[in-house]
Amino acid sequence: MTKSICIITGSTLGGAEYVADHLESCLTNQGFEVALFNHATLNDIQSQEILLVVTSTHGAGELPDNIKPLFDELDQSDLNLSQMQFGVVGLGSRDYDTFCNAVNIVENTLKAKGAQQVCESERIDVSSNFEHDETAETWLSLFLRHLK
Numbered sequence: 001m002t003k004s005i006c007i008i009t010g011s012t013l014g015g016a017e018y019v020a021d022h023l024e025s026c027l028t029n030q031g032f033e034v035a036l037f038n039h040a041t042l043n044d045i046q047s048q049e050i051l052l053v054v055t056s057t058h059g060a061g062e063l064p065d066n067i068k069p070l071f072d073e074l075d076q077s078d079l080n081l082s083q084m085q086f087g088v089v090g091l092g093s094r095d096y097d098t099f100c101n102a103v104n105i106v107e108n109t110l111k112a113k114g115a116q117q118v119c120e121s122e123r124i125d126v127s128s129n130f131e132h133d134e135t136a137e138t139w140l141s142l143f144l145r146h147l148k
């Protein structure tokens with residue numbers, strides 16, 4: 001049976017969205033059914049079985065504005081996401097003390113609702129790594145290998 005994967009993005013300047021678009025193409029080429037949301041709502045994600053979050057970090061270690069309301073709402077909810085497996089790709093810069101802190105927020109919020117993390121998150125340091133798509137694609141193979 002074709003597996004469905006939901007990708008959601010957190011992005012202010014578009015970088016994380018480009019990476020998510022690339023992962024979407026990789027997955028589609030491998031025969032997965034993919035739904036990508038750049039402004040996801042709770043409704044979009046709550047019944048998903050496989051969730052990929054691609055997010056940058058903004059402010060002082062915060063989620064970008066297009067994804068923050070979703071995670072605030074999720075945090076306040078009593079949803080049970082135990083059917084969900086998830087993975088996270090973060091874009092951030094080591095120039096900030098709060099390097100890729102959005103990844104920590106996403107991991108903690110989803111785990112608190114019972115979702116299972118498939119593999120270690122990828123934290124891309126955009127100040128030294130200019131191969132964002134390639135790094136995310138390599139991580140994607142690891143993620144797919146560990147999916148149940």
Ligand SMILES: Cc1cc2nc3c(=O)[nH]c(=O)nc-3n(C[C@H](O)[C@H](O)[C@H](O)COP(=O)(O)O)c2cc1C
Nearest residue numbers: 011012013014015016056057061092093096099100
């Ligand atoms: C105003 C501002 C604040 C930022 N704050 C952080 C931060 O706290 N931690 C971090 O790791 N990166 C931080 N960054 C770096 C961004 O996460 C990085 O540039 C990323 O590639 C932006 O991705 P986007 O285009 O998807 O928004 C910040 C960038 C800007 C412009």
